[in-house]
Amino acid sequence: MGQGSNAKPERISEAEHAVMEVLWGASPATAADVSDALAQNRGWSLATVKTLLGRLVQKQAISASPDGRRYLYAPLIERSDYIGTESKRLVDRLFGGxxxxxxxxxxxxxxxxxxxxxxxxxxxxxxxx
Amino acid sequence: MGQGSNAKPERISEAEHAVMEVLWGASPATAADVSDALAQNRGWSLATVKTLLGRLVQKQAISASPDGRRYLYAPLIERSDYIGTESKRLVDRLFGGxxxxxxxxxxxxxxxxxxxxxxxxxxxxxxxx
DNA sequence: TCATTTCGATTACGGATGTAAACATGAAGC
DNA sequence: GCTTCATGTTTACATCCGTAATCGAAATGA
Structure with a gap:
């Protein structure tokens, strides 16, 4: 089997998706950046955002490149892929495809x-x- | 405020939705009926189906009318309402409405x-x- | 050098979910 | 009447999710 892109796409939760949207909007960003961007709508604490970022990294949905003391996060999966998958899920589940x-x-x-x-x-x- | 239909629509999970689909397809049904119908695709045990039916009753998504020793279950919410709500959720979340x-x-x-x-x-x- | 700030990592914790086993109880045979 | 089957109810339990607090280490400032 190819050793290439072997990332099985783990499911991204709704809260995690909100984080993805921020990153899709402003690519390499720090945890603080993301937190700031989300503070408006979701009102999450920085701690919460960090947790979500961590989970997304584990799920290989985003990358974390060391930048001195911190990380710069960036999406690994494309938005269009994500919404494509999600849309398909819905259509399959509710409308028999x-x-x-x-x-x-x-x-x-x-x-x-x-x-x-x-x-x-x-x-x-x-x-x- | 009206005292009428006061059922706040609690979220129906994916597994529960599978049960709803069966009931939408064959309205008053027993737990065994539902279990049989689902055995094909999902392979759930009767116990599992009972749990899901119980949760759906609690969520007021289905009714349970006594019929001798058992209950006959029937949907309380309409399929079109459900898929409408779910579709809207997706459109709002992924496509800004x-x-x-x-x-x-x-x-x-x-x-x-x-x-x-x-x-x-x-x-x-x-x-x- | 010591206190403070800043990050990420670890741990927490209640509720929902998927999946069921165990229990209680009435019905049906024998 | 006692055993067995059917059926709902209660309890279980691992995982995921939302939401953080806490811990540990590095950087920074005094």
Missing amino acids: RAASLVAHLADQEALTEDDLTEIEALLKELKR | RAASLVAHLADQEALTEDDLTEIEALLKELKR
Whole structure:
């Protein structure tokens, strides 16, 4: 077997995901940076953020490069991969894998605005070309 | 405040959701019925299914009507409500609430087949009318 | 050099989850 | 009536998750 990228993607929890979003937004960042960025919405203590960063490092979702006394953290997995996986999970679990059913449902619940519809229409046109 | 339907919707876990799906499919059912239906895919013991049913009753997601020695279980929440809530959670968390972004992503990842696209197109036509 | 600050690492701890075994109790045979 | 089956209830228990406090070591300042 190849020795290459062997990172089995361990599940990222919701709290951990919030940390990932910060890192996806501002790549190499210190624990303090992340904590600051999250203080607004989540109000977590620095200790909590450190715990989450530690868990993410273990899960190989982020890297930690030594920078003097501290680490600089950066994502190892791409955001698009993550949201792709998560979206697929949902579609599989709730809609038996049929993405169209999801769209139908969103439309039904009027979760789609007029603008959304227009946007999707444009997308479809592009895809069909 | 109204005294009416006061059931705060407690979160349903993934395992519990599997049980809900069975009940949504065959409404009043006994624990054994549910267990049988799930044995195929999940391979849970009857004991496990009973635990899940108990938790769902507590969460007021299903009802348990006495029927002689046992109970008949039935969903109290509707499937469309559940998948609506869950879909919304995902869209909010991963796409900042923009459902169109989800569709765009699915399209990008080619999670949408040619058939899906056609189906969605039809949906849109209907919605725009 | 000693106290303070700053980090990461270790430990904590309650609640949820997945997965079940053990227990209690009534029904059904024998 | 006593044993056995069926069924719900209670208890169990490891892991994950959210949320930190504490510990230990290095850097910094006085």
